[in-house]
Amino acid sequence: MLMRLVLAVQNRKVQRYVMANLEGGDVQVRPVEGKRQAWERVVRSCGDIVVIHRSLIPKPEEAGISLLNNLPEKPTTVILHESDTPEAYAGLVAQGADVVLHADVGLDKLLEAIEGVLESRRQLNRGDQLDRRGRIRPVITDFTSANHEMRLFVDEVLQVASSDSLLLILGETGVGKEHLARAIHAESLRSSGPFVSVNTAALPDNLLESELFGHEQGAFTGAVRARRGAFELAHGGTIFLDEIGEMPLQLQAKLLRVLQDFEIVPLGGERPIWVDVRVIAATNRDLEEAVREGHFRKDLYYRLSVVSLTIPPLRRRREDIPGLVIKFMDILRKRVGRDIRGVSGGALDALCQYGWPGNVRELMNVLERGMLLCRTGMIELEDLPMTLRSVVTSGAFFGEEGAIPASWEGKTLGEVKQEVLEQVERLYLSAALKKTRGRVGEAATLAGVHPRGLYGTMKRLGLKKEAFKKV
Known part of the structure; x- marks a missing residue:
């Protein structure tokens, strides 16, 4: 994020020095000109870091510093003051100033202090981004x-x-x-x-x-x-x-x-x-x-x-639907707070045959609805919306006029068999890996196949054991 440094020091030499050394990269320097409306401009400047001379803070001083600290941007405040006494320094810190410097500290020292504050702010921003990625990545x-x-x-x-x-x-x-x-x-x-x-x-x-x-x-x-x-x-x-x-x-x-x-x-x-x-x-x-x-x-x-x-679109990759159902239900269990085991064969048929005009988002919404409404621990056909149930109940697997599913267009019977077989393999193996928490040897025993052969099948179907370890 571009960091905004607000500079309210009423000293052109300081302004020029700070701008010459810090402007550019991820830093934008905003000098505040004039004394009459300086405080109002500082408060409304949307700054990440505010460097301000103490004389520009209105009385009572503690209320002014508190206002700065409670702005939406939560800026880091650097206050320049004229007094040399330790009491003045301690008083400003006690009132909420992040950094307190003497106004005559020298340009190099001032720049060093501001650079330290900028780096702290960068680390704070990076930490926020890592938190967000930790929740949804x-x-x-x-x-x-x-x-x-x-x-x-x-x-x-x-x-x-x-x-x-x-x-x-x-x-x-x-x-x-x-x-x-x-x-x-x-x-x-x-x-x-x-x-x-x-x-x-x-x-x-x-x-x-x-x-x-x-x-x-x-x-x-x-x-x-x-x-x-x-x-x-x-x-x-x-x-x-x-x-x-x-x-x-x-x-x-x-x-x-x-x-x-x-x-x-x-x-x-x-x-x-x-x-x-x-x-x-x-x-x-x-x-x-x-x-x-x-x-x-x-x-x-x-x-x-x-x-x-x-x-x-989802209708052009129906073979992915069984795997997406398993993945989305794992996510949704935490959201709906119900331990729903899976979907029945009839419900899965409907999910695989439906046209999905709303694509993956619609699929996730339908599953969430089904998990909320089901009463048996398993999503049944009657838990799905009528638009999906009608696909099966009307016998419309091939459409009203005998049309085959769009994904079968131009394919031979052998190719269609292979496509359906892959759907069954993915659904079965995903369930086995989920049950064994990604332990391939145990999943192979359940499936009655050799582990080496299972690894090959998993690679062909795009299944990774790591995806099932935390299920």
């Missing part, structure tokens, strides 16, 4: 599949994940575009930096520009404090622009300039701010068609689509 292996098309897709992802190239992720609603973006970030050289997600379709046009690029105090009615935008917050990491196809045309032009120069200008601001970010965009729209219709800029489309990745 998507990985590219989440997309491991037995489906040939999906395997090619994962190979392509692995080739570009570690680069710094701009990426465009395409796919239908619910296929996991943001999950993939987070996984790519976790595998990249920027994994220790922030991941900032912005849904460009979820905000009104007049707020989206501020959300992306930030604003200064007074930039528009109601802007009582400065606010950092997503690009600035993502400095050193990755910004994910979801639903990019819904972005208004006037903002598309500004985004294009940012992608060319990686400089942003907040609303109401004058100085450009350089940001070091990787941009990953995503959409479920056909951008080429949007370009032809005049809804999306051609130059922005070409800039975004240097590398594009299209996630296959």
